[in-house]
Every structure is written in C-alpha cells, then in structure tokens.
Amino acid sequence: MPIVGCPGDVETYVILFPIYGAIVLYAVYRLRRRFLGAAVLAASLFGLALLAWVDYSLGVWFTGRPPGVLFRLMLVVEAALLFPLGGYLWTVRRERIEVPCRACGYELLGLESSNPTCPECGLPCAAKVMPTPETITAVNATPAPSWDTPPRVVPAAA
Numbered sequence: 001m002p003i004v005g006c007p008g009d010v011e012t013y014v015i016l017f018p019i020y021g022a023i024v025l026y027a028v029y030r031l032r033r034r035f036l037g038a039a040v041l042a043a044s045l046f047g048l049a050l051l052a053w054v055d056y057s058l059g060v061w062f063t064g065r066p067p068g069v070l071f072r073l074m075l076v077v078e079a080a081l082l083f084p085l086g087g088y089l090w091t092v093r094r095e096r097i098e099v100p101c102r103a104c105g106y107e108l109l110g111l112e113s114s115n116p117t118c119p120e121c122g123l124p125c126a127a128k129v130m131p132t133p134e135t136i137t138a139v140n141a142t143p144a145p146s147w148d149t150p151p152r153v154v155p156a157a158a
C-alpha cells in the first residue's frame with residue numbers, strides 16, 4: 001500500500017516510526033520539566049496529525065478517493081505511544097544541578113570554560129557557584145579547570 005506522493009510501499013517507511021519516536025522522546029527527556037520539552041512533544045503529535053492529513057488530502061486529490069487506512073493507523077499508534085511515554089519522560093526529576101546558571105538554573109558543569117556564558121539564556125559569567133574539585137571529579141572525573149574568566153561580584157538587584 002503506497003503512501004501518496006512517496007515512492008515505495010508504506011512498509012518501506014516503517015523504520016521511520018521508531019526513529020521519529022526515539023528522536024522526539026530523547027528531546028523531551030533532555031528538555032524535561034521545561035516548557036520547550038512539552039512544546040516538542042506537542043509539536044511531534046501535531047506533526048503526526050499533519051502527516052495523516054497530508055496523506056489523506058493528497059490521496060483524495062490525486063485518486064479521488066481516500067487512501068488506505070494503514071499509514072494513518074500507524075500514525076495513530078505512534079501518537080498513542082509517544083503521548084504517554086513522552087509525558088512520563090517529561091515529568092522525570094532532573095538530577096541535582098552542580099553548577100547552576102545565576103539567571104535560569106541551567107547546568108553549566110562540563111562546559112569548556114569553568115565560568116562560561118550560559119548556553120541557555122546567554123548570561124556571561126553565569127556560574128552561581130564555583131565548581132569545586134569534588135563536584136567536578138564526581139561528575140565527569142576531570143581535574144578542576146583554571147578560571148579563565150575571574151568571577152564577578154554581581155550586586156543584588158535593587
């Protein structure tokens with residue numbers, strides 16, 4: 001059973017379903033407990049619905065009748081798996097953050113610089129606490145890096 005507009009049968013594309021699911025779930029897990037993670041999950045479900053709609057619309061457009069139900073059924077199954085799995089992964093507690101960003105709390109440990117610009121919010125010298133040799137050794141088993149940017153004393157917000 002071909003997918004309208006795609007060469008080959010729907011079976012050719014079966015491998016794309018677990019790949020799509022794995023990418024989405026990995027992204028949701030990495031972005032868990034953040035708005036962006038929920039947005040990725042919602043967008044992935046919207047993408048599946050969009051694919052079903054495109055397949056159906058093109059089928060009606062080109063052949064004058066609805067295309068086979070198999071592809072849309074697989075999309076429904078994919079969504080039925082992704083929604084609860086992604087929802088669960090999104091709620092998994094984040095591990096303890098050793099070197100949080102002062103502004104957004106993003107984990108800074110393991111970045112090139114020991115007091116880096118936050119990759120999440122762009123704050124320079126973002127480390128709230130200095131990484132101690134113990135935390136660094138515990139987390140990535142590398143020696144403490146030298147401070148390439150001296151920590152700044154930031155006045156409290158008035």
Ligand SMILES: [Zn+2]
Nearest residue numbers: 101104118121
């Ligand atoms: Zn930040």
